[in-house]
Amino acid sequence: MNRLKLIEKLRVPLMIFPAFAIVVVLFGGGMISGLGQSVGYFPVIGLNEFTLDYYAEVLSDPGFLESLWLTFRLAFLSTLFSSILAVLFALVLRHSFRGSRLLTFIYQIPIPIPHLVVATGIVLLVSQSGLLSRGAVNLGLTQTPRDFPVMVFDQPGVAIQLTFLWKEVPFIGIVVLAILKSIGPQYEEIARTLGANSWQRFRYILLPLIMPGILSSSIIVFAFVFANYEIPLLLGVRYPTTLPVMAYRSYQDPDLGLRPQAMAISIILAIVAILLLVAYRRLARYAVKA
Amino acid sequence: MHKINRWIAVIVIVLGVGLPMLPQIIWSFAFRWLFPSLLPTEWSMSSWEYAFSPSSRVVEGFMNSMEIAVFVCFLSILVGLPAARAIAMYDFKGKGFIEWLLMVPIIVPGIVSTLGIHQVFIRLQLTNTFIGVSLVHLIPCIPYMVLVMSSVFANYGTELEDTARTLGASPIRVFFSVTLPGILPGLMVATMFTFLISWGQYITTALIGGGTIVTLPLVLFPFITGINYSNAAAISLIFVAPAILVLILISRQLGQDSAVMGGFGRL
Numbered sequence: 328m329n330r331l332k333l334i335e336k337l338r339v340p341l342m343i344f345p346a347f348a349i350v351v352v353l354f355g356g357g358m359i360s361g362l363g364q365s366v367g368y369f370p371v372i373g374l375n376e377f378t379l380d381y382y383a384e385v386l387s388d389p390g391f392l393e394s395l396w397l398t399f400r401l402a403f404l405s406t407l408f409s410s411i412l413a414v415l416f417a418l419v420l421r422h423s424f425r426g427s428r429l430l431t432f433i434y435q436i437p438i439p440i441p442h443l444v445v446a447t448g449i450v451l452l453v454s455q456s457g458l459l460s461r462g463a464v465n466l467g468l469t470q471t472p473r474d475f476p477v478m479v480f481d482q483p484g485v486a487i488q489l490t491f492l493w494k495e496v497p498f499i500g501i502v503v504l505a506i507l508k509s510i511g512p513q514y515e516e517i518a519r520t521l522g523a524n525s526w527q528r529f530r531y532i533l534l535p536l537i538m539p540g541i542l543s544s545s546i547i548v549f550a551f552v553f554a555n556y557e558i559p560l561l562l563g564v565r566y567p568t569t570l571p572v573m574a575y576r577s578y579q580d581p582d583l584g585l586r587p588q589a590m591a592i593s594i595i596l597a598i599v600a601i602l603l604l605v606a607y608r609r610l611a612r613y614a615v616k617a
Numbered sequence: 618m619h620k621i622n623r624w625i626a627v628i629v630i631v632l633g634v635g636l637p638m639l640p641q642i643i644w645s646f647a648f649r650w651l652f653p654s655l656l657p658t659e660w661s662m663s664s665w666e667y668a669f670s671p672s673s674r675v676v677e678g679f680m681n682s683m684e685i686a687v688f689v690c691f692l693s694i695l696v697g698l699p700a701a702r703a704i705a706m707y708d709f710k711g712k713g714f715i716e717w718l719l720m721v722p723i724i725v726p727g728i729v730s731t732l733g734i735h736q737v738f739i740r741l742q743l744t745n746t747f748i749g750v751s752l753v754h755l756i757p758c759i760p761y762m763v764l765v766m767s768s769v770f771a772n773y774g775t776e777l778e779d780t781a782r783t784l785g786a787s788p789i790r791v792f793f794s795v796t797l798p799g800i801l802p803g804l805m806v807a808t809m810f811t812f813l814i815s816w817g818q819y820i821t822t823a824l825i826g827g828g829t830i831v832t833l834p835l836v837l838f839p840f841i842t843g844i845n846y847s848n849a850a851a852i853s854l855i856f857v858a859p860a861i862l863v864l865i866l867i868s869r870q871l872g873q874d875s876a877v878m879g880g881f882g883r884l
Contacts (some may be wrong), residue, residue: 339709342699346759354722354730354756361733419626432868434630441817443834447841447853448637452642456652458640464653554726557822561841570816571728578732593729604724
Protein backbone atom coordinates (compact mmCIF):
# COMPACT_ATOMS: atom_id res chain seq x y z
CA MET A 328 0.00 0.00 0.00
CA ASN A 329 2.84 2.37 0.89
CA ARG A 330 4.60 1.62 -2.35
CA LEU A 331 1.48 2.51 -4.29
CA LYS A 332 1.22 5.81 -2.43
CA LEU A 333 4.82 6.61 -3.20
CA ILE A 334 4.31 5.91 -6.90
CA GLU A 335 1.20 8.07 -6.78
CA LYS A 336 3.17 10.88 -5.18
CA LEU A 337 6.06 10.65 -7.60
CA ARG A 338 3.91 10.39 -10.69
CA VAL A 339 3.61 14.09 -11.54
CA PRO A 340 7.24 15.01 -10.80
CA LEU A 341 8.41 12.08 -12.93
CA MET A 342 6.17 13.13 -15.82
CA ILE A 343 7.36 16.74 -15.67
CA PHE A 344 11.02 16.14 -14.96
CA PRO A 345 12.46 15.22 -18.39
CA ALA A 346 10.98 18.27 -20.17
CA PHE A 347 11.79 20.50 -17.21
CA ALA A 348 15.39 19.26 -17.05
CA ILE A 349 16.02 19.72 -20.77
CA VAL A 350 14.65 23.27 -20.79
CA VAL A 351 16.49 24.25 -17.61
CA VAL A 352 19.82 22.65 -18.56
CA LEU A 353 19.94 23.55 -22.26
CA PHE A 354 18.00 26.80 -22.42
CA GLY A 355 18.81 27.99 -18.91
CA GLY A 356 22.43 26.91 -19.25
CA GLY A 357 22.72 28.81 -22.52
CA MET A 358 21.19 31.93 -20.99
CA ILE A 359 23.50 31.82 -17.97
CA SER A 360 26.57 31.23 -20.15
CA GLY A 361 25.54 34.19 -22.35
CA LEU A 362 24.82 36.38 -19.35
CA GLY A 363 28.19 35.49 -17.83
CA GLN A 364 30.07 36.44 -20.98
CA SER A 365 28.16 39.72 -21.26
CA VAL A 366 29.28 40.83 -17.79
CA GLY A 367 32.90 39.92 -18.36
CA TYR A 368 33.22 36.24 -17.50
CA PHE A 369 34.98 34.78 -20.53
CA PRO A 370 38.04 32.81 -19.27
CA VAL A 371 38.97 31.65 -22.81
CA ILE A 372 40.40 35.10 -23.53
CA GLY A 373 41.40 35.76 -19.92
CA LEU A 374 38.35 37.74 -18.80
CA ASN A 375 37.01 36.96 -15.35
CA GLU A 376 36.11 40.22 -13.67
CA PHE A 377 32.59 41.50 -13.33
CA THR A 378 31.87 44.61 -15.39
CA LEU A 379 28.93 46.34 -17.02
CA ASP A 380 31.20 48.14 -19.49
CA TYR A 381 30.03 46.02 -22.42
CA TYR A 382 26.43 47.01 -21.81
CA ALA A 383 27.46 50.65 -21.56
CA GLU A 384 29.41 50.37 -24.82
CA VAL A 385 26.51 48.72 -26.64
CA LEU A 386 23.87 51.13 -25.31
CA SER A 387 25.92 54.22 -26.19
CA ASP A 388 26.35 53.07 -29.79
CA PRO A 389 23.85 54.98 -31.98
CA GLY A 390 23.85 52.04 -34.41
CA PHE A 391 22.43 49.85 -31.66
CA LEU A 392 19.40 52.07 -31.09
CA GLU A 393 18.79 52.24 -34.82
CA SER A 394 18.85 48.44 -34.99
CA LEU A 395 16.57 48.14 -31.99
CA TRP A 396 14.05 50.48 -33.64
CA LEU A 397 14.25 48.57 -36.95
CA THR A 398 13.79 45.21 -35.19
CA PHE A 399 10.79 46.56 -33.28
CA ARG A 400 9.24 48.21 -36.36
CA LEU A 401 9.48 45.03 -38.47
CA ALA A 402 8.00 42.87 -35.71
CA PHE A 403 5.27 45.36 -34.81
CA LEU A 404 4.09 46.00 -38.38
CA SER A 405 4.21 42.30 -39.35
CA THR A 406 2.18 41.38 -36.29
CA LEU A 407 -0.36 44.19 -36.76
CA PHE A 408 -1.00 43.56 -40.46
CA SER A 409 -1.01 39.76 -40.03
CA SER A 410 -3.59 39.98 -37.22
CA ILE A 411 -5.93 42.30 -39.14
CA LEU A 412 -5.78 40.27 -42.36
CA ALA A 413 -6.13 37.00 -40.43
CA VAL A 414 -9.36 38.17 -38.77
CA LEU A 415 -10.80 39.41 -42.08
CA PHE A 416 -10.10 36.09 -43.82
CA ALA A 417 -11.41 34.07 -40.87
CA LEU A 418 -14.68 36.03 -40.94
CA VAL A 419 -15.21 34.94 -44.56
CA LEU A 420 -13.88 31.38 -44.25
CA ARG A 421 -16.00 30.46 -41.22
CA HIS A 422 -19.09 30.20 -43.47
CA SER A 423 -19.68 27.14 -45.60
CA PHE A 424 -20.05 27.96 -49.26
CA ARG A 425 -19.22 26.25 -52.54
CA GLY A 426 -15.48 25.64 -52.57
CA SER A 427 -14.96 26.88 -49.00
CA ARG A 428 -13.13 23.73 -47.97
CA LEU A 429 -10.75 23.95 -50.92
CA LEU A 430 -10.20 27.65 -50.23
CA THR A 431 -9.44 26.92 -46.56
CA PHE A 432 -6.93 24.29 -47.68
CA ILE A 433 -5.20 26.78 -50.02
CA TYR A 434 -5.23 29.34 -47.21
CA GLN A 435 -3.36 26.90 -44.94
CA ILE A 436 -0.62 26.09 -47.47
CA PRO A 437 1.88 28.70 -46.11
CA ILE A 438 1.78 27.28 -42.55
CA PRO A 439 4.24 24.39 -43.10
CA ILE A 440 6.40 26.14 -45.72
CA PRO A 441 9.86 27.12 -44.42
CA HIS A 442 10.68 30.82 -44.30
CA LEU A 443 13.70 30.36 -46.57
CA VAL A 444 11.48 28.99 -49.34
CA VAL A 445 9.19 32.00 -48.96
CA ALA A 446 12.18 34.33 -49.13
CA THR A 447 13.30 32.65 -52.37
CA GLY A 448 9.83 33.06 -53.84
CA ILE A 449 9.47 36.69 -52.74
CA VAL A 450 12.83 37.59 -54.35
CA LEU A 451 11.80 35.96 -57.64
CA LEU A 452 8.44 37.77 -57.44
CA VAL A 453 9.12 41.35 -56.33
CA SER A 454 12.75 42.08 -57.21
CA GLN A 455 13.33 44.53 -60.05
CA SER A 456 13.81 41.67 -62.51
CA GLY A 457 11.10 39.55 -60.87
CA LEU A 458 7.79 38.30 -62.18
CA LEU A 459 5.79 41.39 -61.13
CA SER A 460 8.29 43.72 -62.79
CA ARG A 461 8.04 41.64 -65.96
CA GLY A 462 4.26 41.87 -65.75
CA ALA A 463 4.46 45.65 -65.34
CA VAL A 464 6.55 45.97 -68.53
CA ASN A 465 4.17 43.76 -70.46
CA LEU A 466 1.22 45.86 -69.32
CA GLY A 467 3.04 49.01 -70.42
CA LEU A 468 3.33 50.38 -66.87
CA THR A 469 7.15 50.43 -66.89
CA GLN A 470 9.88 50.26 -69.53
CA THR A 471 12.93 48.88 -67.71
CA PRO A 472 13.57 46.89 -64.50
CA ARG A 473 14.72 50.12 -62.87
CA ASP A 474 11.27 51.70 -63.20
CA PHE A 475 9.93 49.05 -60.82
CA PRO A 476 9.99 50.09 -57.13
CA VAL A 477 12.86 48.66 -55.05
CA MET A 478 11.42 46.13 -52.59
CA VAL A 479 14.41 43.87 -51.88
CA PHE A 480 17.49 45.24 -50.04
CA ASP A 481 15.48 48.43 -49.36
CA GLN A 482 15.37 50.62 -46.27
CA PRO A 483 11.69 50.02 -45.33
CA GLY A 484 12.09 46.25 -45.78
CA VAL A 485 9.08 45.54 -48.00
CA ALA A 486 10.25 42.06 -49.03
CA ILE A 487 10.91 41.18 -45.37
CA GLN A 488 7.40 42.27 -44.41
CA LEU A 489 5.85 40.37 -47.34
CA THR A 490 7.69 37.19 -46.35
CA PHE A 491 6.43 37.38 -42.77
CA LEU A 492 2.89 38.35 -43.82
CA TRP A 493 2.67 35.40 -46.19
CA LYS A 494 3.72 33.04 -43.42
CA GLU A 495 1.93 34.51 -40.40
CA VAL A 496 -1.52 35.53 -41.72
CA PRO A 497 -2.63 31.88 -42.11
CA PHE A 498 -1.07 30.96 -38.75
CA ILE A 499 -3.09 33.54 -36.80
CA GLY A 500 -6.00 32.96 -39.18
CA ILE A 501 -6.27 29.25 -38.47
CA VAL A 502 -6.34 29.83 -34.70
CA VAL A 503 -9.07 32.48 -35.09
CA LEU A 504 -10.97 30.30 -37.57
CA ALA A 505 -10.96 27.33 -35.17
CA ILE A 506 -12.50 29.55 -32.45
CA LEU A 507 -15.08 31.11 -34.78
CA LYS A 508 -16.20 27.68 -36.01
CA SER A 509 -16.62 26.44 -32.45
CA ILE A 510 -18.74 29.48 -31.48
CA GLY A 511 -21.48 28.85 -34.05
CA PRO A 512 -24.09 31.37 -35.20
CA GLN A 513 -26.45 31.43 -32.16
CA TYR A 514 -25.03 34.49 -30.35
CA GLU A 515 -25.00 36.55 -33.50
CA GLU A 516 -28.58 35.61 -34.32
CA ILE A 517 -29.75 36.69 -30.89
CA ALA A 518 -27.88 39.97 -31.30
CA ARG A 519 -29.38 40.42 -34.74
CA THR A 520 -32.94 39.99 -33.44
CA LEU A 521 -32.08 42.56 -30.78
CA GLY A 522 -31.16 44.98 -33.55
CA ALA A 523 -27.35 44.90 -33.53
CA ASN A 524 -25.78 45.82 -36.87
CA SER A 525 -22.93 43.82 -38.36
CA TRP A 526 -20.20 46.07 -36.88
CA GLN A 527 -21.77 45.84 -33.41
CA ARG A 528 -22.10 42.07 -33.71
CA PHE A 529 -18.42 41.87 -34.60
CA ARG A 530 -17.22 44.34 -31.97
CA TYR A 531 -19.30 43.18 -28.99
CA ILE A 532 -19.81 39.47 -29.68
CA LEU A 533 -17.15 37.97 -31.92
CA LEU A 534 -14.15 40.13 -31.04
CA PRO A 535 -14.18 39.42 -27.28
CA LEU A 536 -14.48 35.70 -28.05
CA ILE A 537 -11.62 35.56 -30.57
CA MET A 538 -9.39 38.04 -28.74
CA PRO A 539 -7.59 35.42 -26.57
CA GLY A 540 -6.75 33.49 -29.75
CA ILE A 541 -5.52 36.60 -31.58
CA LEU A 542 -3.52 37.59 -28.52
CA SER A 543 -1.67 34.33 -28.02
CA SER A 544 -1.02 33.64 -31.69
CA SER A 545 0.15 37.20 -32.30
CA ILE A 546 2.49 36.93 -29.30
CA ILE A 547 4.09 33.91 -30.99
CA VAL A 548 4.32 35.87 -34.27
CA PHE A 549 5.81 38.97 -32.63
CA ALA A 550 8.37 36.94 -30.72
CA PHE A 551 9.27 35.01 -33.85
CA VAL A 552 9.76 38.05 -36.11
CA PHE A 553 11.58 39.96 -33.36
CA ALA A 554 14.06 37.09 -33.03
CA ASN A 555 14.39 36.16 -36.69
CA TYR A 556 17.87 36.18 -38.15
CA GLU A 557 17.85 34.87 -41.68
CA ILE A 558 15.08 36.90 -43.35
CA PRO A 559 16.41 40.41 -42.49
CA LEU A 560 19.91 39.18 -43.36
CA LEU A 561 18.85 37.86 -46.76
CA LEU A 562 16.33 40.49 -47.86
CA GLY A 563 17.32 43.62 -45.94
CA VAL A 564 19.99 46.28 -46.25
CA ARG A 565 23.38 45.69 -44.63
CA TYR A 566 23.04 48.75 -42.42
CA PRO A 567 20.99 49.29 -40.32
CA THR A 568 20.22 45.65 -39.63
CA THR A 569 18.20 43.92 -36.92
CA LEU A 570 19.50 43.05 -33.47
CA PRO A 571 19.76 39.28 -34.04
CA VAL A 572 21.89 39.91 -37.14
CA MET A 573 23.96 42.49 -35.26
CA ALA A 574 24.54 40.10 -32.35
CA TYR A 575 25.51 37.21 -34.61
CA ARG A 576 27.87 39.39 -36.66
CA SER A 577 29.75 40.57 -33.57
CA TYR A 578 29.80 36.99 -32.30
CA GLN A 579 31.31 35.66 -35.53
CA ASP A 580 33.92 38.43 -35.67
CA PRO A 581 37.47 36.99 -35.76
CA ASP A 582 38.26 39.37 -32.89
CA LEU A 583 37.20 37.33 -29.84
CA GLY A 584 37.29 40.54 -27.82
CA LEU A 585 33.95 41.44 -29.44
CA ARG A 586 32.22 38.36 -27.99
CA PRO A 587 31.14 40.04 -24.73
CA GLN A 588 29.53 42.86 -26.74
CA ALA A 589 27.73 40.29 -28.88
CA MET A 590 26.43 38.68 -25.70
CA ALA A 591 25.39 42.03 -24.25
CA ILE A 592 23.42 42.76 -27.44
CA SER A 593 21.71 39.40 -27.28
CA ILE A 594 20.86 39.66 -23.57
CA ILE A 595 19.36 43.12 -24.17
CA LEU A 596 17.43 41.62 -27.08
CA ALA A 597 16.00 38.97 -24.75
CA ILE A 598 15.09 41.50 -22.05
CA VAL A 599 13.38 43.82 -24.55
CA ALA A 600 11.47 40.87 -26.06
CA ILE A 601 10.19 39.79 -22.65
CA LEU A 602 9.25 43.34 -21.58
CA LEU A 603 7.43 44.07 -24.85
CA LEU A 604 5.45 40.85 -24.71
CA VAL A 605 4.48 41.29 -21.07
CA ALA A 606 3.37 44.87 -21.82
CA TYR A 607 1.48 43.73 -24.91
CA ARG A 608 -0.34 41.03 -22.97
CA ARG A 609 -1.34 43.47 -20.23
CA LEU A 610 -2.46 46.08 -22.73
CA ALA A 611 -4.47 43.66 -24.84
CA ARG A 612 -6.21 42.19 -21.77
CA TYR A 613 -7.08 45.69 -20.63
CA ALA A 614 -8.37 46.61 -24.11
CA VAL A 615 -10.61 43.54 -24.20
CA LYS A 616 -12.18 44.39 -20.84
CA ALA A 617 -12.78 48.02 -21.80
CA MET B 618 -22.30 41.95 -49.65
CA HIS B 619 -21.43 38.41 -48.53
CA LYS B 620 -20.90 37.42 -52.14
CA ILE B 621 -18.50 40.31 -52.84
CA ASN B 622 -16.49 39.54 -49.68
CA ARG B 623 -16.24 35.92 -50.71
CA TRP B 624 -14.98 36.75 -54.18
CA ILE B 625 -12.41 39.18 -52.80
CA ALA B 626 -11.23 36.47 -50.37
CA VAL B 627 -11.02 33.89 -53.16
CA ILE B 628 -8.96 36.18 -55.39
CA VAL B 629 -6.64 37.43 -52.64
CA ILE B 630 -6.03 33.96 -51.17
CA VAL B 631 -5.44 32.18 -54.48
CA LEU B 632 -3.19 34.92 -55.90
CA GLY B 633 -1.53 35.67 -52.58
CA VAL B 634 -0.61 32.05 -51.87
CA GLY B 635 0.17 31.18 -55.49
CA LEU B 636 2.26 34.14 -56.64
CA PRO B 637 5.40 33.55 -54.52
CA MET B 638 5.38 29.84 -55.41
CA LEU B 639 4.76 30.27 -59.16
CA PRO B 640 8.09 31.87 -60.23
CA GLN B 641 10.01 29.21 -58.28
CA ILE B 642 8.31 26.44 -60.22
CA ILE B 643 8.92 28.15 -63.58
CA TRP B 644 12.51 29.16 -62.76
CA SER B 645 13.46 25.61 -61.80
CA PHE B 646 12.77 24.50 -65.40
CA ALA B 647 14.16 27.64 -67.06
CA PHE B 648 17.38 27.66 -69.01
CA ARG B 649 17.09 31.13 -70.51
CA TRP B 650 14.52 33.58 -69.18
CA LEU B 651 15.41 37.09 -70.30
CA PHE B 652 13.71 40.22 -69.04
CA PRO B 653 10.86 41.08 -69.67
CA SER B 654 9.52 37.76 -71.03
CA LEU B 655 6.74 36.32 -68.93
CA LEU B 656 7.91 32.78 -69.67
CA PRO B 657 11.37 31.29 -70.27
CA THR B 658 12.55 31.28 -73.87
CA GLU B 659 14.47 28.05 -73.33
CA TRP B 660 13.57 25.27 -70.92
CA SER B 661 15.84 22.71 -69.34
CA MET B 662 16.17 20.17 -66.55
CA SER B 663 19.76 21.17 -65.81
CA SER B 664 19.07 22.78 -62.41
CA TRP B 665 17.22 19.65 -61.27
CA GLU B 666 20.14 17.55 -62.49
CA TYR B 667 22.46 19.86 -60.59
CA ALA B 668 20.32 19.64 -57.45
CA PHE B 669 20.45 15.85 -57.45
CA SER B 670 24.17 15.68 -58.21
CA PRO B 671 26.58 15.10 -55.30
CA SER B 672 28.38 18.41 -55.95
CA SER B 673 25.36 20.48 -54.87
CA ARG B 674 25.18 18.51 -51.56
CA VAL B 675 21.37 18.76 -51.71
CA VAL B 676 20.76 15.02 -51.24
CA GLU B 677 23.27 14.91 -48.40
CA GLY B 678 21.62 17.95 -46.77
CA PHE B 679 18.17 16.44 -47.23
CA MET B 680 19.19 13.22 -45.50
CA ASN B 681 20.86 15.08 -42.62
CA SER B 682 17.83 17.36 -42.16
CA MET B 683 15.53 14.35 -42.20
CA GLU B 684 17.56 12.35 -39.67
CA ILE B 685 17.83 15.29 -37.30
CA ALA B 686 14.14 16.22 -37.60
CA VAL B 687 12.96 12.65 -37.00
CA PHE B 688 15.28 12.30 -33.99
CA VAL B 689 14.07 15.65 -32.59
CA CYS B 690 10.44 14.55 -33.02
CA PHE B 691 11.17 11.31 -31.18
CA LEU B 692 12.81 13.16 -28.26
CA SER B 693 10.06 15.79 -28.17
CA ILE B 694 7.35 13.15 -27.89
CA LEU B 695 9.32 11.22 -25.28
CA VAL B 696 9.70 14.20 -22.92
CA GLY B 697 6.80 16.41 -24.06
CA LEU B 698 3.95 13.92 -23.89
CA PRO B 699 4.19 13.09 -20.16
CA ALA B 700 4.72 16.76 -19.28
CA ALA B 701 1.69 17.80 -21.34
CA ARG B 702 -0.46 15.16 -19.68
CA ALA B 703 0.65 16.18 -16.20
CA ILE B 704 -0.09 19.85 -16.91
CA ALA B 705 -3.49 19.13 -18.41
CA MET B 706 -4.79 16.49 -16.00
CA TYR B 707 -3.21 17.05 -12.59
CA ASP B 708 -3.16 19.89 -10.12
CA PHE B 709 0.13 20.28 -8.32
CA LYS B 710 2.22 22.81 -6.53
CA GLY B 711 4.18 25.12 -8.81
CA LYS B 712 2.11 24.21 -11.86
CA GLY B 713 1.89 27.82 -13.03
CA PHE B 714 5.65 28.18 -12.79
CA ILE B 715 6.29 24.95 -14.73
CA GLU B 716 3.85 25.99 -17.45
CA TRP B 717 5.53 29.39 -17.70
CA LEU B 718 9.00 27.88 -17.74
CA LEU B 719 8.19 25.46 -20.56
CA MET B 720 6.87 28.36 -22.67
CA VAL B 721 9.79 30.74 -22.11
CA PRO B 722 11.80 29.44 -25.10
CA ILE B 723 8.98 30.65 -27.40
CA ILE B 724 9.28 34.21 -26.05
CA VAL B 725 13.02 34.56 -25.61
CA PRO B 726 14.80 34.85 -28.99
CA GLY B 727 16.40 31.52 -29.93
CA ILE B 728 19.60 33.23 -31.02
CA VAL B 729 20.21 34.42 -27.44
CA SER B 730 20.22 30.96 -25.90
CA THR B 731 22.03 29.48 -28.92
CA LEU B 732 24.96 31.91 -28.65
CA GLY B 733 25.28 31.01 -24.97
CA ILE B 734 24.93 27.29 -25.60
CA HIS B 735 27.68 27.47 -28.21
CA GLN B 736 30.29 28.13 -25.50
CA VAL B 737 28.93 25.35 -23.30
CA PHE B 738 28.83 22.89 -26.21
CA ILE B 739 32.41 23.71 -27.19
CA ARG B 740 33.46 22.66 -23.70
CA LEU B 741 31.29 19.53 -23.83
CA GLN B 742 32.57 18.78 -27.35
CA LEU B 743 29.03 18.78 -28.69
CA THR B 744 29.65 21.35 -31.43
CA ASN B 745 29.88 19.96 -34.97
CA THR B 746 27.95 16.85 -33.91
CA PHE B 747 24.59 15.37 -34.84
CA ILE B 748 23.59 15.19 -31.15
CA GLY B 749 24.58 18.81 -30.49
CA VAL B 750 22.51 20.12 -33.40
CA SER B 751 19.53 17.94 -32.42
CA LEU B 752 19.68 19.24 -28.84
CA VAL B 753 19.53 22.92 -29.87
CA HIS B 754 16.63 22.12 -32.21
CA LEU B 755 14.88 20.52 -29.26
CA ILE B 756 14.69 23.83 -27.34
CA PRO B 757 12.04 25.52 -29.54
CA CYS B 758 10.32 22.17 -30.20
CA ILE B 759 9.44 21.13 -26.64
CA PRO B 760 7.23 24.18 -25.93
CA TYR B 761 5.12 23.57 -29.05
CA MET B 762 4.76 19.87 -28.29
CA VAL B 763 3.65 20.64 -24.72
CA LEU B 764 1.38 23.50 -25.85
CA VAL B 765 -0.54 21.44 -28.41
CA MET B 766 -0.63 18.18 -26.43
CA SER B 767 -1.70 19.74 -23.13
CA SER B 768 -4.76 21.17 -24.88
CA VAL B 769 -5.43 17.76 -26.41
CA PHE B 770 -5.18 16.09 -22.98
CA ALA B 771 -7.41 18.77 -21.46
CA ASN B 772 -10.26 17.48 -23.64
CA TYR B 773 -9.45 13.85 -23.04
CA GLY B 774 -11.30 11.65 -20.56
CA THR B 775 -9.57 8.84 -18.67
CA GLU B 776 -12.66 6.60 -18.30
CA LEU B 777 -11.59 4.23 -21.07
CA GLU B 778 -8.12 3.92 -19.58
CA ASP B 779 -9.62 3.12 -16.16
CA THR B 780 -11.85 0.49 -17.69
CA ALA B 781 -8.94 -1.12 -19.51
CA ARG B 782 -6.91 -1.12 -16.31
CA THR B 783 -9.64 -2.72 -14.23
CA LEU B 784 -9.93 -5.37 -16.92
CA GLY B 785 -6.27 -6.17 -16.25
CA ALA B 786 -4.44 -4.42 -19.09
CA SER B 787 -0.80 -3.58 -18.40
CA PRO B 788 0.24 0.11 -18.46
CA ILE B 789 2.00 -0.42 -21.80
CA ARG B 790 -1.06 -2.10 -23.26
CA VAL B 791 -3.28 0.72 -21.95
CA PHE B 792 -1.04 3.30 -23.58
CA PHE B 793 -0.85 1.66 -26.99
CA SER B 794 -4.43 0.35 -27.19
CA VAL B 795 -6.37 3.13 -25.48
CA THR B 796 -4.42 6.35 -24.91
CA LEU B 797 -2.53 6.52 -28.18
CA PRO B 798 -5.56 6.03 -30.48
CA GLY B 799 -7.40 8.70 -28.49
CA ILE B 800 -4.75 11.38 -28.82
CA LEU B 801 -3.41 10.37 -32.23
CA PRO B 802 -4.92 13.19 -34.35
CA GLY B 803 -3.57 15.84 -31.97
CA LEU B 804 -0.25 14.05 -31.62
CA MET B 805 0.11 14.02 -35.40
CA VAL B 806 -0.34 17.78 -35.58
CA ALA B 807 2.08 18.37 -32.72
CA THR B 808 4.67 16.03 -34.26
CA MET B 809 4.35 17.73 -37.63
CA PHE B 810 4.86 21.14 -36.03
CA THR B 811 7.93 19.77 -34.28
CA PHE B 812 9.23 18.25 -37.49
CA LEU B 813 8.79 21.53 -39.36
CA ILE B 814 10.46 23.61 -36.65
CA SER B 815 13.54 21.39 -36.84
CA TRP B 816 13.34 21.16 -40.66
CA GLY B 817 13.41 24.96 -41.01
CA GLN B 818 16.21 25.74 -38.53
CA TYR B 819 19.04 27.74 -40.06
CA ILE B 820 21.05 29.77 -37.60
CA THR B 821 21.10 27.20 -34.79
CA THR B 822 22.42 24.54 -37.18
CA ALA B 823 24.93 26.93 -38.76
CA LEU B 824 26.38 27.84 -35.37
CA ILE B 825 26.30 24.54 -33.47
CA GLY B 826 26.89 22.38 -36.57
CA GLY B 827 29.84 24.60 -37.44
CA GLY B 828 29.69 23.69 -41.14
CA THR B 829 30.31 20.01 -40.39
CA ILE B 830 26.63 19.12 -40.11
CA VAL B 831 25.19 20.35 -43.42
CA THR B 832 21.40 20.46 -43.50
CA LEU B 833 19.19 21.51 -46.42
CA PRO B 834 18.60 25.12 -45.25
CA LEU B 835 22.37 25.59 -45.10
CA VAL B 836 22.69 24.32 -48.67
CA LEU B 837 19.87 26.57 -49.91
CA PHE B 838 20.91 29.74 -48.06
CA PRO B 839 23.69 31.09 -50.33
CA PHE B 840 21.57 30.43 -53.44
CA ILE B 841 18.65 32.62 -52.35
CA THR B 842 20.29 35.92 -53.18
CA GLY B 843 22.80 34.41 -55.61
CA ILE B 844 22.81 34.88 -59.36
CA ASN B 845 21.60 31.43 -60.40
CA TYR B 846 17.83 31.69 -59.96
CA SER B 847 17.18 28.27 -61.53
CA ASN B 848 19.34 26.42 -59.02
CA ALA B 849 17.88 28.43 -56.14
CA ALA B 850 14.35 27.54 -57.30
CA ALA B 851 15.02 23.81 -57.71
CA ILE B 852 16.69 23.48 -54.30
CA SER B 853 13.95 25.54 -52.67
CA LEU B 854 11.28 23.24 -54.14
CA ILE B 855 13.10 20.14 -52.84
CA PHE B 856 13.26 21.83 -49.43
CA VAL B 857 9.50 22.48 -49.44
CA ALA B 858 8.40 19.00 -50.59
CA PRO B 859 8.10 17.36 -47.13
CA ALA B 860 6.23 20.41 -45.85
CA ILE B 861 3.55 20.03 -48.51
CA LEU B 862 3.25 16.34 -47.65
CA VAL B 863 2.82 17.29 -43.99
CA LEU B 864 0.07 19.78 -44.83
CA ILE B 865 -1.90 17.20 -46.77
CA LEU B 866 -1.63 14.81 -43.82
CA ILE B 867 -2.77 17.28 -41.15
CA SER B 868 -4.98 19.77 -43.01
CA ARG B 869 -8.16 18.09 -41.72
CA GLN B 870 -7.10 18.47 -38.10
CA LEU B 871 -5.94 22.05 -38.61
CA GLY B 872 -9.23 23.37 -39.92
CA GLN B 873 -11.69 21.21 -38.00
CA ASP B 874 -10.29 20.38 -34.62
CA SER B 875 -10.35 23.49 -32.49
CA ALA B 876 -8.90 21.54 -29.54
CA VAL B 877 -5.62 21.15 -31.38
CA MET B 878 -5.15 24.74 -32.45
CA GLY B 879 -6.73 25.86 -29.20
CA GLY B 880 -3.39 24.99 -27.62
CA PHE B 881 -2.09 28.24 -29.00
CA GLY B 882 -4.81 30.05 -27.07
CA ARG B 883 -3.27 29.02 -23.76
CA LEU B 884 -0.10 31.00 -24.03
